[in-house]
Amino acid sequence: MSFVLNEEEQMLRDSAKAFLAETAPVSALRKLRDADDQTGFSRDLWASMAEMGWTGIMVPEEFGGVDMGHAAAGFVLREMGRTLTASPFLSTAVLAAAAFRLAGSDAQKSAWLPKIAAAETVIAFAIDEKARHDPSTIETTATRDGNGFRLNGKKRFVACGAGADALLVAAKTEDGKTGLFIVPADAGGITRTARRTVDSHLPADFVFEDVRLEGDALLDGAEDSDAALAMVLDAGRAALAAEALGVAEEAFDRTIDYIREREQFGQPIGSFQGMQHRAAHLYSELELARSLVIKALRTLDETPSQAPLWCAAAKAKATEVSRLAGSEGIQMFGGVGMTDEYDIGLYYKRAQAAGEHLGDDAWNAGRVSALSGF
Amino acid sequence: MSLETFRAETRAWLEANCPPSMREPVRSEADAYWGGRNAEFASEDQKRWFEAMVEKGWTVPAWPKEYGGAGLSKDEAFVLKDEMKAIKARSPLSSFGIWMLGPALLKYGSDEQKAEHLPKIARGEIRWCQGYSEPGAGSDLASLRTKGVLDGDTYTVNGQKVWTSYADKADWIFALVRTEADAPKHLGISFMLIDMEAGGVSTKPILLISGRSPFCETFFDDAKVPASNVVGKPGQGWEIAKYLLSHERAGIVSEANFGGLNPVSAAHRSGEVDPEGRIADPILRAETAKLTIDALAFEATLRRVKDEADSGEGVGARASMLKYVGTELNKRRNVLNMSALGSDGLLWEGDDGAPARDWLRSRANSIEGGTSEIQLNILAKRVLELPGG
Structure with a gap:
């Protein structure tokens, strides 16, 4: 495997950079926030992402996608991290696309993957039920009811939940396995409560009370649904790690620019050794996170059986480093770093939220120790 | 093929x-x-x-x-x-000949020097040591004062080096010697190859906190060195030394990364594991998980830097990042090894004493070959291009 981006990936990255700078810069997030938008993202932006071909990055060509894989999706998300772009890309184009690919039947793939590629739907991925990520504890149940199911339970902090058209819900089936169910977000028996979070995103909590589902709601194309779900979550962790990396890289670049310019005692504060050592340490940590993120994404594409360890390590390190980049950024910006006017605080806040989603550094370190057998 | x-x-x-x-x-x-x-x-x-x-x-x-x-x-x-x-x-x-001198000779050596010295390094016939630091020239290496005076085609060398690794066991030394007395500090230094058996060179081991003596003081008393043993031009020594240091840094990290005890094997050795074979102490287990993540990250970074160097971006000053990260990681690993070994780690004699001695030895990782602080200075200036202070 190569750590260097190939030509196609470089083009994708460059076009993502240019498109996001134009269409979805940090000011777009501020606008959504200040307008108290109740969707949590821009539907127009989501439609433009389909025109760019991004929504089909993980969708096979036969279903209308471009099938470029996890690494390509990660490189786009990394750029979105840099611009703090709020969008359903992770939930729909990565998690849902991976779920249908890995666990969907042929009919489900034909029904849903083209819609994802065309951005005709926004699908949120509903996994967690507690405050901290814990996919091993799913209490939501789906019980057989005639040809269909009855869904009962609750999900918390579902990313993109407020504006989603459909949900992929992880629920226990009667055989003790965990299945993924595709559920219309406005089905009878569903209560949706939007929850504004620190990063100005708008996830939602869901309560399911005897929600009646058709028989084809259960993704039943995988031999082992638990293994498929685990792989979907690994893909999500690597993708989120890529976004967190972008957050960290941009926070770092802006901080370096600032300490080059800002003068105190008659000279740039970046000339002081106290600042230089903090900056150089952060740079070194960023280099480590970068390597793990690329390694995890490539491993998902090339040798998926080895992916779990690398995905957990990448998510843990990217979480830690993006938080560090944000906090060091605020420290080095000084007083203005604490103001809402400056963007550095927005990076710190997104780092925290992206870090928490699908397991923070502590959770993923636990996974690394379990996967390594100690 | x-x-x-x-x-x-x-x-x-x-x-x-x-x-x-x-x-x-x-x-x-x-x-x-x-x-x-x-x-x-x-x-x-x-x-x-x-x-x-x-x-x-x-x-x-x-x-x-x-x-x-x-x-x-x-x-x-x-x-x-x-x-x-x-x-x-x-x-x-x-071999310091392989890790350090060889790359410098390949780049700067004359054909005669390469033909004379490289095969003997490859075949392990000659053991080399490095004479850089002096009692008054540590991090500020360019202020070194060991002096070489040219008379005809022979230099007479006088002065003292310190921290010369394994000098007492070495056959030849490559040393930085001030030969151009009137030149500016960085431009007056030559890179010299000196046969330690040719007279005027003596060594004295330094006892360290590990109880071992891997380093020596090396003294030059009217040592005679042929002018043909200067690598590159007289006065070019600092440039060559810097080039060589980047290889030394790579050598230190690849050694730090290679095998040896880790907190998991240490916990098994001391019996501090639970019935499932996990590290018994949950906090130590967590610290070990973080170390493992950073070790995976470091391993991947070595590969990535190689890939990027091959595709034309070069390693350059990023060698300082690898040196900084790799050595700090190795120190952390040794500290956790000691924790996992518990009181077994305190033993001092024979094979039992190796972990403690390795732990103490590892403290030097972030001092030798340029301290961690010097690496951070280099990164700030040459990679981040922060203004000089």
């Missing part, structure tokens, strides 16, 4: 030629073979393994064949390293 064919052939050759005892972790200094005029093998297996590797040119796989190497491409050399790591094969020859 395709890389996959090379891999298969390399694997088969290693399988046939690397004795089982040479696949066990290096436990003490005696387990490494350093070569030199007075070298002795610790075992028949060590000798067999060394000779087989010399024969293949694999003590210096990427060097040209005429200088004792195998002329491997970078990719092939990586495959060889990979395959050696896979069977935990020991390095057949530990």
Whole structure:
């Protein structure tokens, strides 16, 4: 495997950079926030992402996608991290696309993957039920009811939940396995409560009370649904790690620019050794996170059986480093770093939220120790 | 030959030629073979393994064949390293000649110097040491004062070096000597090759906190050195020294990353594991998980930097990042090893004492070859391009 981006990936990255700078810069997030938008993202932006071909990055060509894989999706998300772009890309184009690919039947793939590629739907991925990520504890149940199911339970902090058209819900089936169910977000028996979070995103909590589902709601194309779900979550962790990396890289670049310019005692504060050592340490940590993120994404594409360890390590390190980049950024910006006017605080806040989603550094370190057998 | 064919052939050759005892972790200094005029093998297996590797040119796989190497491409050399790591094969020859002097000679040496010295390094015939630091010149290395005065075609060298690793066991020393008394600080230094048996050179080991003496003081009292033993031009020594230091840094990190005790094996050794074989103490387990993540990250970063260097971005000052990260990581690993060993880690004698001595030795990782603080200075200036202060 190569750590260097190939030509196609470089083009994708460059076009993502240019498109996001134009269409979805940090000011777009501020606008959504200040307008108290109740969707949590821009539907127009989501439609433009389909025109760019991004929504089909993980969708096979036969279903209308471009099938470029996890690494390509990660490189786009990394750029979105840099611009703090709020969008359903992770939930729909990565998690849902991976779920249908890995666990969907042929009919489900034909029904849903083209819609994802065309951005005709926004699908949120509903996994967690507690405050901290814990996919091993799913209490939501789906019980057989005639040809269909009855869904009962609750999900918390579902990313993109407020504006989603459909949900992929992880629920226990009667055989003790965990299945993924595709559920219309406005089905009878569903209560949706939007929850504004620190990063100005708008996830939602869901309560399911005897929600009646058709028989084809259960993704039943995988031999082992638990293994498929685990792989979907690994893909999500690597993708989120890529976004967190972008957050960290941009926070770092802006901080370096600032300490080059800002003068105190008659000279740039970046000339002081106290600042230089903090900056150089952060740079070194960023280099480590970068390597793990690329390694995890490539491993998902090339040798998926080895992916779990690398995905957990990448998510843990990217979480830690993006938080560090944000906090060091605020420290080095000084007083203005604490103001809402400056963007550095927005990076710190997104780092925290992206870090928490699908397991923070502590959770993923636990996974690394379990996967390594100690 | 395709890389996959090379891999298969390399694997088969290693399988046939690397004795089982040479696949066990290096436990003490005696387990490494350093070569030199007075070298002795610790075992028949060590000798067999060394000779087989010399024969293949694999003590210096990427060097040209005429200088004792195998002329491997970078990719092939990586495959060889990979395959050696896979069977935990020991390095057949530990050598400052290979890690440090060789690359500098390949770049700056005259044809005569290369033909004279490189094959002897490759075959482990001459053991080299490095004479850089002085009592008054540590991090501020360029203020060094060991002096060489040219008379005819011979320099007379006087002065003192310190922290010369294994100088008491070395045959030759490559040293930085001030030869141009009137030149500015950085431009008055020459890079000299000095035969330590030729008279006027003496060494004295320094006892360290580890109870070992890997470093020496080295004294020059009217040592006579032919002018033809200056590498590059007189006054070019600082440039060569900097080039060599980046290889030294790479050497330090690759050593730090290679095998040895880790907190998991340490906990098994001391019995501090739970019935499932996990590290018993949950906080120590968490610290070990974080160390593991950083070790994976470091391993991936070494690969990435290599990939990027190959695609034209070069390593450059990022060698300082690798040195900083790799050495701090190794110190952390040793601290956690000690914690996992508990009171067993406090033992001092024989093989039992190795972990404590390694732990103490590791404290030098972030001092030697440029301190961590110097690496951060270099990164700030040359990679981040922050303004000078």
